[in-house]
Amino acid sequence: METVKRGYMPKDTIEFGPKSEAKLNAAAQELVFLMDRGYDTKSASTFVGNHHLLSERQRLALARMISPHAALRERERKRLRKGPQALVLDGFNTIITLEVALSGSLLLEGMDGTIRDLAGLRGSYRIVDKTVRAIELLLGRMEALGVKEALFYLDQQVSNSGRLRALLLDKAEGCSVQVQVELHPSVDGVLSRLENVVTTDAIILDKCGSWYNLNRELIEETVPEAWVFRLESLKIWNETAAMEGP
Template sequence: MNPLAQRHRNAHPDDERLFNDPQLRQLKAAVYELCWLFDRGYARHSTIKLVGDHHQLNKRQRLAIGRAACSEGEMRAREAKRLELQRSEGRPLMVDGFNLIITLEAAMAGAVLLRCRDGCIRDLASVHGTYHQVGETRSVIELIGRTLALFHPSSVQWLFDRPISNSARLAQSVRTIAEENGWNWRAELPDNPDMVIAASKAIAITSDSAILDSVQHWTNLPAYLIEHHFHDAWLIDFS
C-alpha cells in the first residue's frame, strides 16, 4: 500500500464536544454577529477575534465561524457569478485542486463540514505546506471524474500549489486516473494557483473566498456532490 495513503481526514477528536447542540446554538449566534459586523465594514481578523472572545470560542471554533461568515454584499456577488453544473457543458473548467480534494476527503471520512452563508461547503482541514494522500484520495478523484463526465465540459484543468510538498505526486495521480478513464484533464503546478484561477475565463471550481470574489464564473461542485452522494455527511448548516 502507498505509505502516503494510509491515513484518513477524519473528524478532530474534540469535534463531538466543540460542535454539539449547545455549542452549535452559540456558534450560529456568533456567525450571525460576524455577518452583521462584516455588513458594516468591520475588518475580518479583528472581528473574528472580537466575536470569538465574546463567546469564549477555541481556535477550531473560530476557524469554523470565520469560514462560515461573509457580508451580504459578498454573498450576493458570489451568487450572481455562480453557474449550475449543467451550464458547464462544452465549456472549460478550472479546479482548485487541494481545495476540492481535501473537502471531499473530509466528507468521505466523516469529518465536520460547513454549509456557509454563501452556500459553499467548506471543511476545517488545513495543509500547512505539506499534503499527504489519504485512503479516500483515489475514490474522491474518481467520484469527481464520474460526476463531471455527466456534464460534458470541454476540458478540466487541475491546479495544485507547487510549493506544497507532494503536490507533484497528487497531480500525477490525477493525470493517471484521467488517462485510465479517458477524461480530458490536465494537472499543472503553478506557484500561485489562486492568481491563475482568478485571471481565467474558465468556470472555477473552488470554495476559496478570495478566488470566488475574483473569478468571472464558478460552480458549486462540492455542494452538488454532498447532496447526491454524502447523505450522512456531518454537515453543519450556517447558511
C-alpha cells in the first residue's frame, strides 16, 4: 500500500505558519464578533476573508475553528467528562482526523476544544496506509476507557464504506469492546438524535444529547507530534466570554 499523507497541502506551512498568525488572529476575532451577533458562518467568513485577503483554505479553517459563544456554552454543557460504557461514533469523521494526525498534516483546534481536519470526504474515501493504525489507536483507547460497546456509523453513499466496515470489524475481533458498524444514508441525522456521540461535526454537536471528545485526548496522548494549529486570540476570547457569562 502506497504511503499517503492524508489532508496534506504544500501551502499549509506558509498559510498557517508564523508569518500568517497575526492576520489569522485578527480575522478570527472579527469572525467571532460577527457570529456572536447573528451573522451566519458563510456570509461572515466571506466578508472577513475578503477584508484580510485570506485564501479559501484559511477561510475554511477559521469557519471550522470558530463558533458563536451561545453554541459553545451549550456544547460544553453537553460534553461528557468521563468516557461512557457505550459510544456512538461518527466513523469517517473520527477515523479521517486520526489519519491526518498520523500523516503530520494540518489539524485545527476549535473553540469548543475539538480537533478538526480539513481533509473532507467529498463523496469518496479510500483506505490508506494510516487507516489500520488509526483504528488500532481508537480501539485501544476505548478499551483503556472501559468502553463496552461502540457503534460506528458510516455514510452509506461514500465509496469504500463497505471496505472500511469490514476492516473495523476485522480489527475489533478479540477486542474487549463490542463493535458494531452500520452503513446509513443520513449519518448526521441519526447522530443528531443520540447520546454519547463521538464527532467533531458542529451541526451534530449542536443537536445531539451528549458527546465525548475522544479524538482530542487520543491525539494528544498517542500522536503528540501531530500538527495542531491554534490561535491565541480565540483562547483569549474564550476566557473573556467565560468570565462574562451568557
